[in-house]
Amino acid sequence: MKGGSADPTAFSSLLLTSVATCLIGGISLYGGKVDTAYVFFGVLVLSVLxxxxxxEGAxxxxxxxxxxxxxxxxxxxxFVMLTLAARNKLRRRILSARSSDFALR
Structure with missing residues (x-):
């Protein structure tokens, strides 16, 4: 009978690397769509670095x-880009509401 064991911290650096490559590639934590080529770009960037x-011997x-x-x-x-996009969307909504109010008068 053979026995085995597993180390729970065996792939902790792999987890950090995989999450980093996906986020560098453009996948947002807030949702949305991204192309596989962008994730490949993230892999390339992190691999080169x-x-x-x-x-260098680090x-x-x-x-x-x-x-x-x-x-x-x-x-x-x-986060900053998402905040700016939400702010611009709100600004456009306010401006369109003001213009429609002006058109009704």
């Missing part, structure tokens, strides 16, 4: 730290 860090925790920082920047940009 991690390969460059490995070529430790794996430094690469994970850099990936996390890049992920934070991407999420912040996504």
């Amino acid at each position: 991690t390969a460059g860090a490995a070529a 430790q794996s925790y430094v690469t994970d730290l850099f990936t996390g920082a890049l992920l934070f920047v991407v999420l912040a940009l996504d």
Whole structure:
């Protein structure tokens, strides 16, 4: 009889990398549609950056730290862009309501 075991932290860096590549590729946490080519672009960007860090002799925790920082920047940009889009949509709605009120008078 053979026995086996699994380490629950075995693929923790893979999880960070996969989430980062999807978000760098343009998938929003708030929903929407994205093309597979953009996710491929995210994989390319993160692969080049991690390969460059490995070529310079950086430790794996430094690469994970850099990936996390890049992920934070991407999420912040996504939030700012979503906020600006919502603000512009509200502004257009107010302006169209004012113009329709003006047309009724």
